[in-house]
Amino acid sequence: MRPPSPSLLIFLLLFFPTISNSATPSPASSPSPHSPSHSSPSPSSPSPSPSSSPPSSSSSSSSSLDPKQLKALQSLNIPTSKDPCSHNATLCDSSKPFRHIVSLRLSNCSTFVALSYTALKSLSTLQSLQLLNCPVTPIRFPPELISSLRSFTCVRSLRKVSGVWLSRLENLTDLTVSDVPVKASGPFVILGRMNKLKSITISRANLTGNLPKYIHTNLTHVDLSGNHMKGTIPTSITMLDGLEFLNLSSNELHGEIPPSIGNLISLKNLSLASNSFSGSIPGSISAIPGLTHLDLSSNQLNGTIPKFISQMKNLKHLNLANNNLRGVMPFNSTFIKGLTVLKLSGNSNLCYNHTVLSSKLKLGIAPCDKYGMPMSPPPSKDSSVDDSSDYGDSDEDDNSHKKEHHHGPNKVVLGIAIALSSIVFLIIFLILCSKCCR
Ligand SMILES: *[C@@H]1O[C@H](CO)[C@@H](O)[C@H](O)[C@H]1NC(C)=O
Ligand SMILES: *[C@@H]1O[C@H](CO)[C@@H](O)[C@H](O)[C@H]1NC(C)=O
Ligand SMILES: *[C@@H]1O[C@H](CO)[C@@H](O)[C@H](O)[C@H]1NC(C)=O
Numbered sequence: 001m002r003p004p005s006p007s008l009l010i011f012l013l014l015f016f017p018t019i020s021n022s023a024t025p026s027p028a029s030s031p032s033p034h035s036p037s038h039s040s041p042s043p044s045s046p047s048p049s050p051s052s053s054p055p056s057s058s059s060s061s062s063s064s065l066d067p068k069q070l071k072a073l074q075s076l077n078i079p080t081s082k083d084p085c086s087h088n089a090t091l092c093d094s095s096k097p098f099r100h101i102v103s104l105r106l107s108n109c110s111t112f113v114a115l116s117y118t119a120l121k122s123l124s125t126l127q128s129l130q131l132l133n134c135p136v137t138p139i140r141f142p143p144e145l146i147s148s149l150r151s152f153t154c155v156r157s158l159r160k161v162s163g164v165w166l167s168r169l170e171n172l173t174d175l176t177v178s179d180v181p182v183k184a185s186g187p188f189v190i191l192g193r194m195n196k197l198k199s200i201t202i203s204r205a206n207l208t209g210n211l212p213k214y215i216h217t218n219l220t221h222v223d224l225s226g227n228h229m230k231g232t233i234p235t236s237i238t239m240l241d242g243l244e245f246l247n248l249s250s251n252e253l254h255g256e257i258p259p260s261i262g263n264l265i266s267l268k269n270l271s272l273a274s275n276s277f278s279g280s281i282p283g284s285i286s287a288i289p290g291l292t293h294l295d296l297s298s299n300q301l302n303g304t305i306p307k308f309i310s311q312m313k314n315l316k317h318l319n320l321a322n323n324n325l326r327g328v329m330p331f332n333s334t335f336i337k338g339l340t341v342l343k344l345s346g347n348s349n350l351c352y353n354h355t356v357l358s359s360k361l362k363l364g365i366a367p368c369d370k371y372g373m374p375m376s377p378p379p380s381k382d383s384s385v386d387d388s389s390d391y392g393d394s395d396e397d398d399n400s401h402k403k404e405h406h407h408g409p410n411k412v413v414l415g416i417a418i419a420l421s422s423i424v425f426l427i428i429f430l431i432l433c434s435k436c437c438r
């Protein structure tokens with residue numbers, strides 16, 4: 001057999017890189033919709049929001065905005081050349097002769113914007129004020145605005161705020177402060193006079209102090225995550241029987257989780273993760289009928305997992321990772337398959353009964369021996385961080401989604417590469433054949 005001619009070798013070298021490059025996009029779709037698909041959803045998603053945001057305004061497009069408020073908007077750099085009520089940052093009422101702004105959002109403020117007392121005084125029809133990424137200097141709010149304001153949001157804005165400053169906003173039902181340092185000796189300073197508050201979020205704000213001993217409101221949403229709160233969970237919290245959402249994660253709280261946590265009968269989401277809670281998981285938690293999200297990870301909880309948890313019909317997300325839990329994990333596969341997220345890794349004395357549960361469930365813990373002790377360390381056991389991310393992440397996202405992402409495209413590409421290369425070899429073979437046979 002003669003060696004292949006140099007032209008064939010060149011042909012091979014030229015052809016192969018182009019196969020491996022073109023194989024990747026070709027199975028997904030034709031190349032034409034690929035590039036616009038990146039840009040098209042982003043402009044289309046914000047565009048419906050301006051049309052849907054001023055619904056109350058539609059009736060009286062005839063009357064125009066109060067001239068004083070128009071001036072105030074101009075001072076805040078909000079374009080007023082068109083109808084300012086149809087701007088997506090505002091919402092107006094339909095009063096006559098002049099309309100008034102009831103909701104205002106300032107986002108990504110330029111460094112020239114300053115809040116002025118006069119502007120805020122003219123804007124004291126506002127019920128909702130949102131500051132997003134606006135590092136303007138905080139000023140005293142006029143009493144008229146304080147009286148009318150129901151909802152106040154401050155995310156990465158105002159540079160820093162004090163608890164006393166916030167506590168003046170007495171008529172609020174909704175308060176959100178995130179990614180802004182809040183200086184106060186505790187949340188009680190802020191909550192003190194806000195008797196109408198339903199929802200409070202003060203997160204990633206370096207807030208210090210203890211959880212308040214007395215809470216005189218009917219809160220439904222409490223998020224104080226990502227602060228430096230200390231102490232234990234007081235009974236004032238477990239008496240909030242309208243509470244649906246409680247997030248105290250990433251603080252410095254300690255002590256036992258009080259069994260009275262089971263009194264929070266309206267609770268849907270509970271996170272006490274990344275604190276220093278100790279003792280065992282109170283079985284009373286399973287008495288909360290609508291609980292869907294339970295995250296107690298990264299604490300020092302010990303004892304066994306209460307088996308009543310598996311009777312919680314609505315539970316979807318359960319994270320008990322990185323604690324000191326021990327013994328035989330009490331869940332059966334029916335319960336486990338009903339969850340979208342289950343994380344148990346990082347509990348070195350916890351194990352599962354391999355006669356009733358398959359290792360395919362990837363629980364992140366070792367199987368039990370006949371004494372209910374972990375039999376052998378699970379794969380890659382020694383580094384608990386690796387361990388939790390390994391099992392945790394595959395549980396976190398949709399399993400199917402993840403798998404497709406990891407293996408699907410690779411297999412397709414591989415298949416196509418093999419197919420194409422065998423075609424190339426067939427062609428070469430045929431060419432060689434025709435040369436030989438001549
Ligand atoms: C509001 O409109 C401005 C420009 O008119 C646009 O840049 C911005 O993304 C819009 N914001 C929202 C939340 O729709
Ligand atoms: C503000 O800036 C952020 C990030 O730069 C951007 O995602 C957002 O759409 C901007 N918002 C507005 C209303 O322009
Ligand atoms: C809160 O609103 C009521 C009317 O809804 C008003 O009488 C009261 O003065 C307001 N409180 C403050 C502190 O402005």
Ligand SMILES: *[C@@H]1O[C@H](CO)[C@@H](O)[C@H](O)[C@H]1NC(C)=O
Pocket residue numbers: 179180181204205206
């Ligand atoms: C909280 O404190 C830390 C450390 O002092 C700092 O890096 C962080 O920026 C602060 N967070 C806020 C929102 O100011």
Ligand SMILES: *[C@@H]1O[C@H](CO)[C@@H](O)[C@H](O)[C@H]1NC(C)=O
Pocket residue numbers: 195196216217218
């Ligand atoms: C809380 O709710 C109860 C019953 O719904 C009501 O009687 C009470 O006035 C409310 N308290 C506050 C501070 O709004």
Ligand SMILES: *[C@@H]1O[C@H](CO)[C@@H](O)[C@H](O)[C@H]1NC(C)=O
Pocket residue numbers: 203225226247248249250269270271293295
């Ligand atoms: C609680 O807050 C943390 C940090 O802000 C966040 O990552 C987590 O998703 C929240 N948990 C729930 C149940 O909302």
Ligand SMILES: *[C@@H]1O[C@H](CO)[C@@H](O)[C@H](O)[C@H]1NC(C)=O
Pocket residue numbers: 278279280302303
């Ligand atoms: C669990 O932790 C508590 C508090 O740290 C401790 O008193 C108790 O002895 C521990 N129980 C077990 C079984 O380790």
Ligand SMILES: *[C@@H]1O[C@H](CO)[C@@H](O)[C@H](O)[C@H]1NC(C)=O
Pocket residue numbers: 245268269292293316317
């Ligand atoms: C509450 O938990 C559910 C289930 O994990 C989740 O889908 C939902 O987004 C959570 N709600 C909030 C406000 O974080």
Ligand SMILES: *[C@@H]1O[C@H](CO)[C@@H](O)[C@H](O)[C@H]1NC(C)=O
Pocket residue numbers: 310311332333334335
């Ligand atoms: C799994 O556990 C649940 C709750 O304990 C129970 O109702 C169910 O019958 C069990 N399923 C099987 C197949 O054992």
Ligand SMILES: *[C@@H]1O[C@H](CO)[C@@H](O)[C@H](O)[C@H]1NC(C)=O
Pocket residue numbers: 328353354355356368369370371372373
């Ligand atoms: C595992 O389950 C089997 C069957 O239910 C039971 O006989 C056995 O005692 C269990 N093992 C442990 C360690 O709990």
